[in-house]
Amino acid sequence: MSVYTPLSHNQLATVLDGYGFRLLDFRAASHGIENSTFLIEAEDSHQQPAPLVLTVFETLDHNALTPYLALLGHLAKQALPVPAPLQNHDGHDQITVAGKPAVLMPRLPGEHDFAVDLDRCRQVGALLARLHQCDTAPLQTLPDERQRLERLATHLHQLPDEHREGATALLSDWQARPTGTTLIHGDLFRDNLLWQQGRISALLDFYNACLDYPEYDLAVTLNDWCVDSNGKPVAEREQALLESYREFGGQVDDSLLLEALAVAALRFWLSRLAGPVSAQSEGQGSKDPEEFARIFQWRIAALAG
Missing domain, CATH: 3.30.200.20 (Phosphorylase Kinase; domain 1)
Structure with missing residues (x-):
């Protein structure tokens, strides 16, 4: 941090x-x-x-x-x-x-550990399935991810020319969908889990949580856990995570997930473009936008077929 x-x-x-x-x-x-x-x-x-x-x-x-x-x-x-x-x-x-x-x-037990393997992907899928089945009735109103996306859309002009039109259309189509009603974490990157003896011991940082489609939460997660250093999807990891998610009661609309993967990649590309490193910060600062530029290129190509 x-x-x-x-x-x-x-x-x-x-x-x-x-x-x-x-x-x-x-x-x-x-x-x-x-x-x-x-x-x-x-x-x-x-x-x-x-x-x-x-x-x-x-x-x-x-x-x-x-x-x-x-x-x-x-x-x-x-x-x-x-x-x-x-x-x-x-x-x-x-x-x-x-x-x-x-x-x-x-402080819950465990440590950050950024290693990824099929067993860890299965654990993440199971955890998301549990979260997505939580009762939302007692909750207070949470901010809307669609409002965050609307704010981030003001940074579309920062994208390279060859991606701007497609990204704009993608975001417009997604925003036109009615909002989902499932509780999602919205930010399940590897730095938001702790591990102890190879098992998940803590899920952290719920400050992007909201109600929306479970496929969007899965997309955010898959784009961090299941891609290689070039942003290319790793099919074996994706399969492990999604099979575990379904095994523990989660349901997935595959066509919606395909679109959500591109939207989620675009969301974090834009948020990194919008958040430069603060001169007053000590530590990590903002992350590299190009990481999600690469992921977006793979996801938008898959969506286009």
């Missing part, structure tokens, strides 16, 4: 005191690009180890953050490997740190 809002030891110690923890050590997380995240070693009031994560939100305000936190609590109660926000002594699951909204959560 790129850190846009550096915090001192004293600042973090004060934050943790409001929850009854004592700060021992911390470091900035190194994955992701949207918020400032700190991995914290602490002790609870019984002097027991308490690994924590503090996220400071760089774009969401307190009101926008509320439905996401309710979602995390809802999913944690359904035994998904999702961290639920902690409440401070005042009963709040949101606080303000350095003038920005912030949330403290338990």
Whole structure:
């Protein structure tokens, strides 16, 4: 995670005191690009180890953050490997740190591991199937991915001439579809999972979650997990992930998935073009737009037949 809002030891110690923890050590997380995240070693009031994560939100305000936190609590109660926000002594699951909204959560076990094999693809497919079958009735209204796509469409002019017309038509056709009603993660890249002894131990970063088609969520995931370094789809990985997804109760419209794969590739190409590295950030910064330019070329060619 790129850190846009550096915090001192004293600042973090004060934050943790409001929850009854004592700060021992911390470091900035190194994955992701949207918020400032700190991995914290602490002790609870019984002097027991308490690994924590503090996220400071760089774009969401307190009101926008509320439905996401309710979602995390809802999913944690359904035994998904999702961290639920902690409440401070005042009963709040949101606080303000350095003038920005912030949330403290338990740090679930496991580590980032970016290796990909067929077994991991099968685990990801099974996890998505579980998520997509979650009851959405208790949820608060989440932001609409179609609104994000509408904003990103203002960057279509940045695409190369040979792709601009086709990308514009593709996005227009997708936006004309009615919105789906399935809960989706919307950002299940490899840096949003933790692993422990070869098994998924945590699913992170639900701040792109919304209601839409499960095929769109699958497309976002397949475009990260199931392509090679040139953006070319790896059929064996795709097959493993989708077979597991179906085995655990997920349903897939193959023609809709084909279109969603191109739309999802375009979405992240545009978002990377729209998000240059901040001069104030410490760490990873924005990712390379050309990665998704290559994936888009494969996906749009497959869609064209």
